[in-house]
Amino acid sequence: MSDEHPPDLDEPELDEEQSRRMRQLAIDNCTMCDPDGYRHEPKGIVCHHNPRQDEINRRGIEQVRAVLGPRKPGPQPVSHDLVDVVARQRDAGPPQPITDEEEPEL
Numbered sequence: 214m215s216d217e218h219p220p221d222l223d224e225p226e227l228d229e230e231q232s233r234r235m236r237q238l239a240i241d242n243c244t245m246c247d248p249d250g251y252r253h254e255p256k257g258i259v260c261h262h263n264p265r266q267d268e269i270n271r272r273g274i275e276q277v278r279a280v281l282g283p284r285k286p287g288p289q290p291v292s293h294d295l296v297d298v299v300a301r302q303r304d305a306g307p308p309q310p311i312t313d314e315e316e317p318e319l
């Protein structure tokens with residue numbers, strides 16, 4: 214057999230039989246999936262045969278959240294409700310004193 218060597222661009226891809234055997238080997242060595250390579254839990258998704266994949270995915274999600282939040286400075290989308298409240302306060306003039314009137318009973 215040949216020694217390991219850097220990947221050659223002209224190197225032919227694995228033939229069908231080789232890749233099938235590689236896949237089967239990964240499945241055989243994996244405790245997370247069935248013989249067809251699908252995960253037991255969560256059921257039905259294709260297995261990557263990597264016990265750390267769930268952790269990697271979780272960390273990826275955390276990194277995305279860390280990048281996206283907290284909110285960036287600058288203009289934020291304003292809800293129409295808030296625009297409405299601001300407009301009403303402006304139209305109402307100075308704040309009205311709160312009266313002691315009781316709520317009418319229904």
Ligand SMILES: [Zn+2]
Pocket residue numbers: 239240243244245246250260261262263
């Ligand atoms: Zn697997």
